[in-house]
Amino acid sequence: MKKIYRHLERFFEKIASVATIILxxxxxxxxxxxxxxxxFCNRDFANQDINDSFRDIIHGITFLSLFIIxxxxxxxxxxxxxxxxxLVVSHSTANNSVINVEMKTEEEISELQKEYTDLAEQIKEVEEKLQ
Structure with a gap:
């Protein structure tokens, strides 16, 4: 079941990436x-109520705004x-596993987040012992 979920997640991530590029x-x-x-050319604004005309214009602008945003x-x-x-590449002690993290799957990003959370806790413990 976990394997199926992983495949579905990767498939969805690919679809989302393609949709983002297309939009x-x-x-x-x-x-x-x-x-x-x-x-707009096929609408008959003369025979429409003013509220309907404004609604149509707002819908058109909102639709186009999606692509601009x-x-x-x-x-x-x-x-x-x-x-x-x-910045990561230029720093000699940086962990290069975060380079191009935007290309990683959601699962891989979660694992990296856990690693960095553990690292932050370890640093906090060391600092508390030094004080």
Whole structure:
């Protein structure tokens, strides 16, 4: 059962990665923009209530915002990971297992978190003994 769960997790992580890349792509935004323009062109705003018109405009803007926010997040996340990787590599005593941690599975990240929690507790105990 645990093996099936692990395979499902990896599959879901791959789908999520692909979806993130697709939603943050400028071509996808352009297609979405064309869809919204076509949707607006086919709407009869003259015969609609003003509230319905505002609702349609807000839905279109919200839909396009999804793609803009995802693009911005992808850029920010990528640059942040590059900076952190550079800091880890430049420090001679750093643990290189955290380089490209964003590419690891959720299970591997949890294991690393446990290791660092244990390490922090050990350091705390040593500091308490020294005092």
């Amino acid at each position: 943050g792509n400028s071509i996808t935004f352009t297609i979405a923009l064309l869809l919204v323009v076509l949707w 995802q693009k911005s997040f992808n850029r920010f996340s990528g640059s942040l990971h590059l900076k952190l990787n550079e």
